[in-house]
Amino acid sequence: MALQVVTANRLIDGRVVFLADGYRWVEEIGSARVADGEEPAKALLAIGEKAAADRIVVAPYLIDVSSDGARITPTRYREVLRALGPSSHPAFGRSPSATLAAQR
Amino acid sequence: MYQYDSYDRTLVDERVAQFRDQVQRRVAGELSEDEFKPLRLMNGLYLQLHAYMLRIAIPYGTLSTAQLRKLADIGRRYDRGYGHFTTRQNLQFNWIRLEDTPDILAELASVEMHAIQTSGNCIRNVTADHFAGVAGDEIEDPRIYCEIIRQWSTFHPEFSFLPRKFKIAVTGSPHDRAAVKVHDIGLRMHRNEAGEIGFEVLVGGGQGRTPVIAKTIRPFLPKRHLLSYLEAILRIYNQLGRRDNLYKSRIKILVDSVGVDRFTQLVEEEWQQIRDGYLDLPAAEIERIRAFFAPPPYRALDAQVPEYEAALRRDFRFARWVRTNVTPHKRPGYAIVTLSLKPTGGIPGDATDAQMEAVADLADRYGFGELRVSHEQNLVLPDVTKADLYELWKQLETLELATPNIGLAGDIIACPGLDYCALANARSIPVAQQISKHFSDLTRLLDIGELKIKISGCINACGHHHVGHIGILGVDKHGSEFYQITLGGSADENAAIGDIVGPSFGATEVVGAVETIIDTYLHVREGGERFLDTYRRVGLKPFKEKLYAAH
Numbered sequence: 170m171a172l173q174v175v176t177a178n179r180l181i182d183g184r185v186v187f188l189a190d191g192y193r194w195v196e197e198i199g200s201a202r203v204a205d206g207e208e209p210a211k212a213l214l215a216i217g218e219k220a221a222a223d224r225i226v227v228a229p230y231l232i233d234v235s236s237d238g239a240r241i242t243p244t245r246y247r248e249v250l251r252a253l254g255p256s257s258h259p260a261f262g263r264s265p266s267a268t269l270a271a272q273r
Numbered sequence: 274m275y276q277y278d279s280y281d282r283t284l285v286d287e288r289v290a291q292f293r294d295q296v297q298r299r300v301a302g303e304l305s306e307d308e309f310k311p312l313r314l315m316n317g318l319y320l321q322l323h324a325y326m327l328r329i330a331i332p333y334g335t336l337s338t339a340q341l342r343k344l345a346d347i348g349r350r351y352d353r354g355y356g357h358f359t360t361r362q363n364l365q366f367n368w369i370r371l372e373d374t375p376d377i378l379a380e381l382a383s384v385e386m387h388a389i390q391t392s393g394n395c396i397r398n399v400t401a402d403h404f405a406g407v408a409g410d411e412i413e414d415p416r417i418y419c420e421i422i423r424q425w426s427t428f429h430p431e432f433s434f435l436p437r438k439f440k441i442a443v444t445g446s447p448h449d450r451a452a453v454k455v456h457d458i459g460l461r462m463h464r465n466e467a468g469e470i471g472f473e474v475l476v477g478g479g480q481g482r483t484p485v486i487a488k489t490i491r492p493f494l495p496k497r498h499l500l501s502y503l504e505a506i507l508r509i510y511n512q513l514g515r516r517d518n519l520y521k522s523r524i525k526i527l528v529d530s531v532g533v534d535r536f537t538q539l540v541e542e543e544w545q546q547i548r549d550g551y552l553d554l555p556a557a558e559i560e561r562i563r564a565f566f567a568p569p570p571y572r573a574l575d576a577q578v579p580e581y582e583a584a585l586r587r588d589f590r591f592a593r594w595v596r597t598n599v600t601p602h603k604r605p606g607y608a609i610v611t612l613s614l615k616p617t618g619g620i621p622g623d624a625t626d627a628q629m630e631a632v633a634d635l636a637d638r639y640g641f642g643e644l645r646v647s648h649e650q651n652l653v654l655p656d657v658t659k660a661d662l663y664e665l666w667k668q669l670e671t672l673e674l675a676t677p678n679i680g681l682a683g684d685i686i687a688c689p690g691l692d693y694c695a696l697a698n699a700r701s702i703p704v705a706q707q708i709s710k711h712f713s714d715l716t717r718l719l720d721i722g723e724l725k726i727k728i729s730g731c732i733n734a735c736g737h738h739h740v741g742h743i744g745i746l747g748v749d750k751h752g753s754e755f756y757q758i759t760l761g762g763s764a765d766e767n768a769a770i771g772d773i774v775g776p777s778f779g780a781t782e783v784v785g786a787v788e789t790i791i792d793t794y795l796h797v798r799e800g801g802e803r804f805l806d807t808y809r810r811v812g813l814k815p816f817k818e819k820l821y822a823a824h
Contacts, residue, residue, distance in 0.1 A: 261353060
């Protein structure tokens with residue numbers, strides 16, 4: 170089973186966020202907490218759903234990722250764009266690694 | 274242009290107050306996301322890939338300079354310094370915060386704007402010919418009737434929860450620049466044998482998953498019956514349109530399933546019940562609305578303007594821009610100017626806050642403080658004197674709004690695609706950028722001639738790919754972006770749905786495929802044939818052979 174992280178949009182401003190350790194939501198996918206296996210993924214999503222009920226985020230869900238230890242990369246291209254910002258507008262990239270989006 | 278009366282103002286102000294309260298209740302936990310979502314959508318607020326997106330209505334594509342300045346101001350203060358003009362003549366902001374939205378709507382209300390009818394299963398913002406009121410071939414200004422339809426349709430209690438969204442477009446000219454044949458209802462103004470002006474009523478057009486060219490259900494409708502007839506159509510659709518299947522819920526599917534004759538009969542029967550009643554449009558009411566669209570105080574000018582003619586002879590680059598971006602005006606000595614929002618390699622439809630402010634200044638200086646948004650994602654200054662064209666062009670050049678490519682291969686329509694849109698399967702903007710860069714040689718663009726390339730990132734077809742001379746549709750194949758190409762589509766009075774050329778192309782192959790298509794056209798065209806003429810003469814075969822020769 171693939172590695173997974175939980176993502177959502179923050180309620181108040183709509184920005185893409187990822188669930189990190191300590192129930193925190195971060196904008197950098199690199200800081201996300203990675204679940205390896207079905208049970209950890211379920212537990213992670215449950216935390217996300219609690220945060221949705223608490224009006225911190227909207228519509229949390231699990232995405233498949235790969236990790237080389239240093240970097241976390243979503244499997245689906247849609248999620249790459251969510252993590253890094255629009256490929257057509259580098260100035261709107263979310264991190265220096267946004268150039269990854271343009272490579273596809 | 275139209276100005277709010279006390280009803281309009283009250284209605285829009287009340288809506289702002291309601292939404293402010295709804296946002297507060299959402300943040301306070303009194304409303305769940307499921308409860309809140311339809312409320313925010315009724316105010317044009319979508320949750321997209323990266324943030325909330327606010328879609329602002331620009332009714333029938335007409336904007337005042339005060340409104341454009343307000344949009345620039347909102348773009349700078351609440352967004353990231355951009356606005357995106359869409360194929361629905363609307364404007365979208367891509368980086369909006371929920372907590373700012375009530376304030377933004379209040380700002381919009383201060384210049385008689387809102388985001389009502391930009392989402393949901395209601396009658397959406399009515400669209401029109403972007404040259405309305407100034408086109409040389411126009412019979413009557415369609416915006417008069419667009420505004421009447423707007424007043425009838427806004428918060429219409431019976432039609433606020435239709436089976437699906439509903440789009441109406443109106444043209445007052447024989448040459449259809451408003452794509453009326455691919456709308457749920459298209460209205461085409463024309464004269465009958467007695468010389469009276471009325472509407473040809475077309476129903477059931479649309480793009481999306483099932484592209485259909487609209488069918489005429491009434492060749493001539495006198496103006497005073499406009500609203501009762503629309504009401505009859507909407508009532509039949511509201512009763513019989515499918516609500517069990519999202520993909521079969523548009524009126525085009527209903528018209529197809531019952532047959533156009535039966536559908537027409539149902540509408541006519543309903544209309545007989547309600548015609549000549551309270552929806553009858555008295556001539557005085559039409560005249561009252563017409564007054565808002567009265568021609569501006571044009572000066573009596575000569576058609577020949579020596580300094581303009583001299584500039585054309587003197588400056589080749591100016592002449593090239595005039596050839597593509599300037600359209601004859603109905604008044605002598607005036608011209609219609611299209612500002613290209615398609616700079617080479619740029620994002621179709623994007624304008625910065627600074628550009629919007631500068632355009633507003635130019636529209637005040639070289640016009641009557643009014644401008645237009647086209648469904649082809651460009652801006653229009655409708656009333657420029659020929660004597661001012663040279664000065665205006667020089668200023669537009671410095672603003673990067675004078676790319677001489679209107680109607681040519683660089684003037685590409687593209688939806689936001691997967692870069693922004695939660696529904697998309699593939700990116701559209703980078704494809705448009707690559708094609709635009711590839712065909713950046715202006716001499717070659719002119720040689721290729723009229724060519725409408727339209728790109729959608731999914732089958733919902735916001736980028737109008739079905740009616741592109743060359744249409745490009747992004748599809749997801751096992752997680753990768755692929756692009757299906759169609760040829761021969763058209764959105765004008767001879768509307769046609771494009772034919773799929775064959776298997777789709779990978780993201781890196783699309784530009785090459787477009788190049789092959791254009792090369793094939795240049796090879797087989799005869800005389801002054803446009804791309805579409807050639808395609809209609811020779812069909813898919815030569816293009817298919819070239820495109821798939823190596824496969």
